[in-house]
Amino acid sequence: MTDLPLSTRTITPRGHLGTRVRDIFRYRELLVNLVRKDLKVRYKSSVLGFLWSLLNPAMLLVVYYFVFSVLLGSGIPRFPIYLLSGLLVWNLFNVGLLSATNSVVGNAGIVNKVWFPREVLPLSAIGAALVHFFLQSIVMVLALLAFRHPVEWRFLPLLPIALIALLLFCAALSLFTAAANVYLRDMQHFVEIALLPWFFCSPIVYSYDLIASKLGRFSWLYLLNPVTPVVLVFQRAIYGDYSSVVHSFPYWWYARNVAIVLVASLGLVALSLGVFRRLEGNFTEEL
Amino acid sequence: MAAAVEIENVSKVFKIYREKYTSVKERAIHFGRVPHEEFRALDDVSLRIEAGTTMGLLGHNGSGKSTLLKCVAGILQPTNGTVRTVGRLAALLELGAGFQPDLTGRENVYLNASILGLKKGFVDRVFDEIVAFAELERFIDTPVKHYSSGMYIRLGFATAVHVDPEILLVDEVLAVGDESFQRKCLDKVRTFQAEGRTIVVVTHAADLVRQMCDRAAALDHGRLVIEGDPNDVIREFRERLMSGVTSAAEVGLDVARSELSPLWGKVKIDEVEIRYPEADRHNVRPGEPLSFDVHLSAEEPVSDVVIGIAVYGPMGQYIYGTNSSLKGADLGTVSGRKRVRFELGNVPLLDGTYGLTVGAHTIGGLVYDHWEQKRRFEVAAGGRDEGLVALPIEVVVGEGD
Numbered sequence A: 001m002t003d004l005p006l007s008t009r010t011i012t013p014r015g016h017l018g019t020r021v022r023d024i025f026r027y028r029e030l031l032v033n034l035v036r037k038d039l040k041v042r043y044k045s046s047v048l049g050f051l052w053s054l055l056n057p058a059m060l061l062v063v064y065y066f067v068f069s070v071l072l073g074s075g076i077p078r079f080p081i082y083l084l085s086g087l088l089v090w091n092l093f094n095v096g097l098l099s100a101t102n103s104v105v106g107n108a109g110i111v112n113k114v115w116f117p118r119e120v121l122p123l124s125a126i127g128a129a130l131v132h133f134f135l136q137s138i139v140m141v142l143a144l145l146a147f148r149h150p151v152e153w154r155f156l157p158l159l160p161i162a163l164i165a166l167l168l169f170c171a172a173l174s175l176f177t178a179a180a181n182v183y184l185r186d187m188q189h190f191v192e193i194a195l196l197p198w199f200f201c202s203p204i205v206y207s208y209d210l211i212a213s214k215l216g217r218f219s220w221l222y223l224l225n226p227v228t229p230v231v232l233v234f235q236r237a238i239y240g241d242y243s244s245v246v247h248s249f250p251y252w253w254y255a256r257n258v259a260i261v262l263v264a265s266l267g268l269v270a271l272s273l274g275v276f277r278r279l280e281g282n283f284t285e286e287l
Numbered sequence B: 001m002a003a004a005v006e007i008e009n010v011s012k013v014f015k016i017y018r019e020k021y022t023s024v025k026e027r028a029i030h031f032g033r034v035p036h037e038e039f040r041a042l043d044d045v046s047l048r049i050e051a052g053t054t055m056g057l058l059g060h061n062g063s064g065k066s067t068l069l070k071c072v073a074g075i076l077q078p079t080n081g082t083v084r085t086v087g088r089l090a091a092l093l094e095l096g097a098g099f100q101p102d103l104t105g106r107e108n109v110y111l112n113a114s115i116l117g118l119k120k121g122f123v124d125r126v127f128d129e130i131v132a133f134a135e136l137e138r139f140i141d142t143p144v145k146h147y148s149s150g151m152y153i154r155l156g157f158a159t160a161v162h163v164d165p166e167i168l169l170v171d172e173v174l175a176v177g178d179e180s181f182q183r184k185c186l187d188k189v190r191t192f193q194a195e196g197r198t199i200v201v202v203t204h205a206a207d208l209v210r211q212m213c214d215r216a217a218a219l220d221h222g223r224l225v226i227e228g229d230p231n232d233v234i235r236e237f238r239e240r241l242m243s244g245v246t247s248a249a250e251v252g253l254d255v256a257r258s259e260l261s262p263l264w265g266k267v268k269i270d271e272v273e274i275r276y277p278e279a280d281r282h283n284v285r286p287g288e289p290l291s292f293d294v295h296l297s298a299e300e301p302v303s304d305v306v307i308g309i310a311v312y313g314p315m316g317q318y319i320y321g322t323n324s325s326l327k328g329a330d331l332g333t334v335s336g337r338k339r340v341r342f343e344l345g346n347v348p349l350l351d352g353t354y355g356l357t358v359g360a361h362t363i364g365g366l367v368y369d370h371w372e373q374k375r376r377f378e379v380a381a382g383g384r385d386e387g388l389v390a391l392p393i394e395v396v397v398g399e400g401d
Helices: A017-026 A028-043 A051-071 A079-101 A120-147 A158-183 A186-200 A208-222 A227-238 A251-280 B024-029 B065-073 B105-115 B120-134 B149-161 B179-194 B206-212 B230-244 B246-250
Strands: A008-011 B003-017 B036-050 B054-058 B080-086 B089-092 B167-171 B198-203 B215-220 B223-228 B267-275 B290-302 B306-312 B318-323 B334-344 B352-361 B367-379
Touching: A017 A028, A017 A251, A028 A120, A028 B105, A051 A079, A051 A120, A079 A120, A079 A158, A079 A186, A079 A227, A120 A158, A158 A186, A158 A227, A158 A251, A208 A227, A227 A251, B003 B065, B003 B198, B036 B065, B036 B080, B036 B198, B036 B215, B036 B223, B054 B065, B054 B206, B054 B230, B065 B080, B065 B089, B065 B167, B065 B198, B089 B149, B105 B120, B105 B149, B120 B149, B149 B179, B167 B179, B179 B198, B179 B206, B198 B206, B206 B230, B215 B230, B223 B230, B230 B367, B267 B352, B290 B306, B290 B352, B290 B367
Parallel strands: B054 B198, B054 B215, B089 B167, B167 B198, B267 B367
Antiparallel strands: A008 B080, B003 B036, B003 B080, B215 B223, B267 B290, B290 B334, B306 B318, B306 B352, B352 B367
8 A cells, every 4th residue: 555654664773864854754744734733723612713813913013013103103104014024924933933842842642652753743833833824914915905005026926935945944943942842941931032032133123224224234244134034025025115214125135135044944954854863862751 | 484573682771860950050050961870771682573473572560661662663762773664563552642632533533643654545444444443433523522531542542453554563552441342452453463464562461462472572671581482481471570579589489490490390289279169160259269279299208398379360460479388387298199278268359360370399499390370260250340359348428527
């Protein structure tokens, strides 16, 4: 029967990277099922169900709009559109990383009893965050329609590439934090804390130009944050050059930055798969 | 014949932490060094399991048998050595592992099957069979948190065995559920055997191994001590088990290497007779009397003779042991034939077949002869009590405070 996996398996203290990637691919259906389970369990017996995942960013939007636009005066016209285009990206990264970090520890019951490629757990957590991302995109579309805001069609093809780059980066980080969290439960608290300044190190509630003008020729430092180029692409494509306050660089600039994140993330994924593989051996003993 | 499982020089070392430092602060305080001792759960174990055989892995608690099974299942990585498995593998380590309480039985079957590595199309085909086997037709769309523990286990077993594994790893889970479901599980395992699948059972129930397995291996303190015909392995296992248990040693059943005793054969056990209360009824009911007659013979007069007995439960549990000297009986000099009777005024046991081991030895523990569960006796309990021992429970109902 060809639809059944695992014909021959060798269990040694170390496995090959290639075999691991193949194993993960074989278990892609489990990945999908775990994402589905995650979403089902989260909204089981709640009246509003999936609406909650829309209300969360909607609330953030209201709060940030009030604080940064009304109270502090960000000077960015149509601030909700600007904010939402960056916030979408951030929420994906934030929720994905947080839930993935806890995914192996949280599923100790399965990890201790059944063999399957454990990498599937953090990856499925990111998958669930991705589903939320698409749901929240609906809010984005509604906001665009409400403001009759034009998007920059030219930049739209960059969005999926930026999204993939972000997912890869998030996966690389999550594989590491999820495995480390098994040994040191501090990891999940650390990630929570680290994400706070990280949010403000990304140009979401303020404009990139604000930082760039302060840093001058050191603004590449700011771009080292892999989330930034992705956020910038989303803002450029969705918010566009509606206002001169907000960055408007040539096409290649955005494409180049995202390409760097993409390639770097691929390398990081390979690295963290290796780390995960090393740490995975003692999962059962530590859980 | 091809090997389905090849275990080569597998060792597994666990670190035992006296205290577990899992936070950075604690690790920093201890400079990253966590005080620990090493525990060698498996020590250079090599074992080849041919395709199509049923292998019983025997060992008492802490012998490393479950660790070995987990290494074969891939849940634990061996510290050294290699495990090679050829064929699809399913492990029944804990039934219903990974069931999500909030999801329905149907959703859980699909999720569980995909954890075991199956595709949806395959599960679609066997889904009805799974539900029928688990006898859960009416409840399959109910969240499993509303299931009874029996329903939970049934669904877990049904899912696991319908995965169509070529190698099935079983860890003492067959001892769960009600009797009719247990029989169903055993039937399923028999079907698997008939279909030529490889089964590895881990247990300390020697009877189960004798009934089901065509090969057996025994583990002791992480080492593989014997592998071969189940009967040989069980004998070796029992002897080692008893040598490790102090109470058994105290009553003189320390018969490890009994055949090597210098006094072996000086006194012979000719027959052990189970005397049921009624001659034509080959069982005893709880509360009825029962006695065992041990017939001895010695060619030359022997004065230092103690007879020890041990009773084992249906699953091989050691229930009771004593000897004639502890009971204050002096056998005097054995010359020619002698009969020693062990009388039980009333049998405090419940339903099942019990094994009786009899040994003849000196007060110092040197063995003359030893009958390892050659005789068994049947207890037929009429009541609905469960378990092994008929505890004299009375129920008293009073007014609350």
